Amino acid sequence: MNSQPDQDPPDASPAPPRGWLRATIVAALAMVFVGAGVGFVGFLSQLRAVEVSPASKADGIVVLTGGSSRVSDAMELLAGGYGKRLLISGVHPTNAASDISRSLPDNQFLLGCCVDLDRSAVNTRSNAAETRRWARERGFKSLIVVTSNYHMPRAIVELSHAMPDVELIPFSVIGDKWRDEPWWTSGATLRLLLSEYAKYVAAEVRVRLADLGLEMSPEFGEQPAGSHKPKAAATAAN
Template sequence: MSLPSADRPSSAPLAAPRKGWRAVIASAAAITAVAIAVGFVGFLSQLRGTEAKPARSADGIVVLTGGAFRVSDAMELLADGYGRRLLISGVHPASGANDISRSLTDNQSLLSCCVDLDRSAVNTRSNAAETRRWARERGFKSLIVVTSNYHMPRAIVELSHAMPDITLIPYAVVGDKWREEPWWTNSGTLRLVLSEYLKYVAAEVRVRLADVGLDITREANEAPPVAPRQPATAQAN
């Protein structure tokens, strides 16, 4: 015996909420996609395409290892009088002062008098912690920060969070691949930029949470150092 149509249960009340949730999810996805795109454009706007000497000198210079030419460029800044001392942060434990000396033969006197090595840092966050300790021990109030252009935004986030009372002056190192062709045409460079953007976002989120009292002690997307091919470039930034 079939029920009259008026007595049959209706699926309409269930269908309406289901459609409503789908609309909410679609809207959230669209907003997230727009936010990611806008954030990525903002990140790219911070990446220098050419190198430019700092507009002013500073008390000290810190170079974060992990990319080609970072240490040699930092040594040139030290030699030109842009800072009184240089910290090379993130030196692999297997790299000794003699290894670095052999790779920087033009600046032997500076290496012996004015360069400090940090072997404790294993990622950008610990770079910032070791740099803070070094700067405070010497009473430095301003630092020139040397790292690759794609790494600079995240480095400044971490360093400024660790040392809000110290003036940071970026010096971005631009690699050969970046100079020779647009970054988006090289698959390796494209992956590097996208990966660095995700790390930058993670650092921004962690720092903002820490500012409101929610400190996340473990940094996302960081890898431990690996044995270097060249001295003093061991950190995986």
């Protein structure tokens, strides 16, 4: 009886254990969550808790609509001589100057002489594009930026990218809800902050890529305006 020679099985690399793969995925996710948490804390550290008068005057003032009392605070700065003119950026196309005038009875005289309305901007990025056009037309080299405290970091990212040669002086508006209760005790405020943080990170990434010559999307300012209904006398989606 002929005996068959033993045949060695072909070499095969052992499959990595599933436990190792699972640990790698968990570690990667943990790093992402830790990084996001640290970034969120850094974002929160930029938010002012009280309103502070601008440290200096500027050539002009721009207010980005979308939050309560932003426009009225900007008008008070204009009345106080902090800027020569005010741009209200993000006014709904259907709103007239008279609509804003009725909501600001104490400063109606300023609307006729020193206030410009931008009805083209529909978001923060197009706010920056329209503000750049307005500032260049008037030769302004410094601007006081008025918007809500939670919106200010993203607004500064967009505005400084659009106008690197213009000095930006932030004036953060503090809403009543922010004053009345800590943000961590309100689910609605926490969701707002998380949403704004995500938008802020996206804006930072897009701006950095744009600096490298990589545009992620066309200018939002080219999109048709008027798709957002007004929430008040002068509002836009930010």
